[in-house]
Amino acid sequence: IAGITQAPTSQILAAGRRMTLRCTQDMRHNAMYWYRQDLGLGLRLIHYSNTAGTTGKGEVPDGYSVSRANTDDFPLTLASAVPSQTSVYFCASSDNPDKPGYTFGSGTRLTVV
Amino acid sequence: GQNIDQPTEMTATEGAIVQINCTYQTSGFNGLFWYQQHAGEAPTFLSYNVLDGLEEKGRFSSFLSRSKGYSYLLLKELQMKDSASYLCASIDSNYQLIWGAGTKLIIKP
Numbered sequence: 001i002a003g004i005t006q007a008p009t010s011q012i013l014a015a016g017r018r019m020t021l022r023c024t025q026d027m028r029h030n031a032m033y034w035y036r037q038d039l040g041l042g043l044r045l046i047h048y049s050n051t052a053g054t055t056g057k058g059e060v061p062d063g064y065s066v067s068r069a070n071t072d073d074f075p076l077t078l079a080s081a082v083p084s085q086t087s088v089y090f091c092a093s094s095d096n097p098d099k100p101g102y103t104f105g106s107g108t109r110l111t112v113v
Numbered sequence: 114g115q116n117i118d119q120p121t122e123m124t125a126t127e128g129a130i131v132q133i134n135c136t137y138q139t140s141g142f143n144g145l146f147w148y149q150q151h152a153g154e155a156p157t158f159l160s161y162n163v164l165d166g167l168e169e170k171g172r173f174s175s176f177l178s179r180s181k182g183y184s185y186l187l188l189k190e191l192q193m194k195d196s197a198s199y200l201c202a203s204i205d206s207n208y209q210l211i212w213g214a215g216t217k218l219i220i221k222p
Binding site: 040041042043044045048058090101102103104105106107 | 215
């Protein structure tokens, strides 16, 4: 089934631990994005990648890193998790970064304790 | 600055019509999206407007006025399954999306 797969679906993580959220798409989309969604706030962009081999910082990049080694995968790493990173994380992709019509993954619900 | 405003919550009756408004201030505006998000699920695409006017797609229509920085989503013949959050997002000069906080729509029988 074409789309975006995120893993894990949910996770409880101890503060200070390192965690990688996985995102894989099979649509051969050029652009990929990581958002966090918190109650009462709009989706906030963490990092993005317009094409394989390039990444950029979004609105809230601190504490997060990404890589884009190939077209399909765009993992998000929390180097040392803090409670303020408790959120729902969505990965998204679009076939053209200049005309973004996003497809979203089903999300990862992360709780940092 | 860049800003998107939409009501936090609205309530409507099954079978009725509801209009969800969105106002934006976006540098180098390049279009506006509406997404639907059911609780606990991912957002799904509803509409995209870049020119002024109304775009109709079945029971859902979306309107844009670039001069007023204003859009609305119109839902007709409301069904219980339309209970969801509706997210407005504008596209800026760098083709990045600026998201509103979403409008939670509650449908009552």
